[in-house]
Amino acid sequence: MNRQIPLVVCFSFGLMMFLQYFSTHTVARSLNLAILDYWQIIFAFTLILGVVSYIKVNMTKISRGIDRPYLIVGLIGMISMPIMALIWGIKADSPFMWMFENVQAPMASTVFALLAFFVASASFRGFRARSTQASILLGAALIILLSRSNLPIPYAENLSEFADWIRNYPSMTARRAILIGIGLGSLTTSLRVLLGIERTWLGGEN
Amino acid sequence: MHLLPRHFVFIGLFLLIGITMALDIDVDVKVSPYTKQMHAYIDSIPEGSTVIMSFDHEASSLPEIRPIALAMLRHAFSKNIKLIGVSLYPEGTLIGYRLMNNIGKEYNKTYGDDFVYLGFRPQYIAAILSMGESIEKTFPQDYLGYQYNAIPMLTSITNYDDINCVISIADGSLTTHWIEYGGQFDIKILGAVTAAMVTTYDPYLSSNQMTAMIGGLRGAAEYEKLFGMKGGGARGMLAQSAAHLYVIFLIVLGNIFYFRSRKKGAKN
Numbered sequence: 001m002n003r004q005i006p007l008v009v010c011f012s013f014g015l016m017m018f019l020q021y022f023s024t025h026t027v028a029r030s031l032n033l034a035i036l037d038y039w040q041i042i043f044a045f046t047l048i049l050g051v052v053s054y055i056k057v058n059m060t061k062i063s064r065g066i067d068r069p070y071l072i073v074g075l076i077g078m079i080s081m082p083i084m085a086l087i088w089g090i091k092a093d094s095p096f097m098w099m100f101e102n103v104q105a106p107m108a109s110t111v112f113a114l115l116a117f118f119v120a121s122a123s124f125r126g127f128r129a130r131s132t133q134a135s136i137l138l139g140a141a142l143i144i145l146l147s148r149s150n151l152p153i154p155y156a157e158n159l160s161e162f163a164d165w166i167r168n169y170p171s172m173t174a175r176r177a178i179l180i181g182i183g184l185g186s187l188t189t190s191l192r193v194l195l196g197i198e199r200t201w202l203g204g205e206n
Numbered sequence: 207m208h209l210l211p212r213h214f215v216f217i218g219l220f221l222l223i224g225i226t227m228a229l230d231i232d233v234d235v236k237v238s239p240y241t242k243q244m245h246a247y248i249d250s251i252p253e254g255s256t257v258i259m260s261f262d263h264e265a266s267s268l269p270e271i272r273p274i275a276l277a278m279l280r281h282a283f284s285k286n287i288k289l290i291g292v293s294l295y296p297e298g299t300l301i302g303y304r305l306m307n308n309i310g311k312e313y314n315k316t317y318g319d320d321f322v323y324l325g326f327r328p329q330y331i332a333a334i335l336s337m338g339e340s341i342e343k344t345f346p347q348d349y350l351g352y353q354y355n356a357i358p359m360l361t362s363i364t365n366y367d368d369i370n371c372v373i374s375i376a377d378g379s380l381t382t383h384w385i386e387y388g389g390q391f392d393i394k395i396l397g398a399v400t401a402a403m404v405t406t407y408d409p410y411l412s413s414n415q416m417t418a419m420i421g422g423l424r425g426a427a428e429y430e431k432l433f434g435m436k437g438g439g440a441r442g443m444l445a446q447s448a449a450h451l452y453v454i455f456l457i458v459l460g461n462i463f464y465f466r467s468r469k470k471g472a473k474n
Contacts, residue, residue: 033343036336043329090300092307100265100300108266108297116449120219121212124456128464138461142454148424149450150233150443160236172408179409 007196014194054078140166210463215456222452226445232436233427233443240411241428244396244418247371248278253286255370256363260384261293261302262330267377267400268301273426273438274398275305275375281433283313283320288359290369291323292337292345294330294380302375303349317350318357325349330383338366338391366393371417373398381407385415398425 017035020028055078058071084096091097129135146153147163192198251257259279263271282289291306293299303323310321317323324345327333336344341363342354354360362368371394374381381397388395394417397407401422410416420429423446426439 029339033336033339036332036339039332040327040329043332047328092304097300105265105268108264109268112266117216117219120453120456121215123453124210124215124460127457127460129461138457142457145450145454149447150235151447151451167405167408168412171405172412175405176409
């Protein structure tokens with residue numbers, strides 16, 4: 001019974017959302033809006049769950065003494081930001097905004113910028129013409145990089161056209177194949193979940 | 207491999223970017239057809255039309271996203287287009303509000319009459335679908351706490367039927383959700399994305415599911431050129447071009463070392 005009820009709820013809502021998509025009736029439209037509201041509310045609760053889980057996992061690690069200083073900083077950040085927002089609000093001159101602009105944004109950008117250094121290192125250490133396929137990939141990468149570099153090199157116009165061709169044909173073909181694959185995979189999985197064939201989302205054993 | 211230790215590669219890149227960022231040299235960029243398409247579309251929007259600008263990015267991509275957002279905001283405000291700002295990522299909320307507010311002031315625009323910022327809603331798919339039914343029900347209040355009905359420019363806006371297009375400024379795949387879920391309401395979707403995401407959206411652009419797209423710092427520089435301004439995009443072009451050249455140099459050098467070591471190995 002514990003497993004039957006969630007399966008019935010899942011199937012009913014799945015079927016209802018599928019049918020309402022094809023209807024312009026007022027009842028169908030307002031039902032859709034109500035369900036979308038609930039969806040957002042449920043998502044907000046998952047955020048709370050995430051926060052509680054983060055605090056619990058970190059407290060356990062702190063008590064064990066693993067990476068203690070880092071975890072404490074993380075927890076202080078997690079607790080202090082909502083407190084600041086609740087006390088002083090999130091207006092332009094608030095402490096919350098100051099922390100966001102002067103601590104979080106620069107730190108996030110710094111971590112993101114580190115990618116450039118890893119790319120540089122990887123291009124030297126790993127990007128080798130070891131096989132025919134790797135050589136083709138290497139050639140395409142060099143053409144794209146050169147064409148995007150705004151350099152006054154001979155045949156720059158032709159190089160740019162060739163780079164666009166790579167983007168519009170071989171690259172897009174691969175992208176489309178991946179997208180179609182993802183679409184078919186999502187459709188199959190959705191049907192399996194709705195029909196109760198796929199039950200791993202219920203947890204436990206089948 | 208030991209001929210060039212990893213820290214030399216890092217120091218080289220750091221110095222190169224530092225020096226080129228300090229130099230104030232203009233790099234002439236050739237405007238791509240993609241950027242021209244985006245500029246032409248924004249230019250063709252009738253004065254007084256309403257456009258949704260969605261700040262779907264995180265703080266980490268700000269150096270790349272900011273020049274694009276600023277150029278597009280300036281273009282839209284200069285054309286007297288009314289803007290509704292939203293964000294489907296929590297981090298983009300504050301950034302979007304700050305950018306829209308600052309550029310609005312620059313063009314003497316009034317909050318509530320010429321632009322409004324509705325803020326963040328969790329679960330982006332639900333938010334996109336819900337706005338297709340009713341923007342008011344999705345955002346009963348704006349970011350500053352004003353009731354939807356009390357905001358003059360929103361009184362005639364019900365759903366996407368009253369919106370000219372959605373511009374998703376994104377650093378990830380969120381624009382895909384605008385295309386896939388917003389697209390069912392026949393709303394035009396435009397993307398301003400990071401360079402790494404450009405090829406992800408090419409199939410959507412090619413199939414006209416996406417109306418226009420600009421990508422990365424280069425896209426920002428091209429847009430600035432078309433709009434006739436010098437901004438962060440143009441300023442970053444020299445550093446980006448130099449970094450590209452550096453990566454090309456490293457790839458070539460790495461391969462020279464590789465083939466030399468292979469030759470040596472074969473001899474031995």
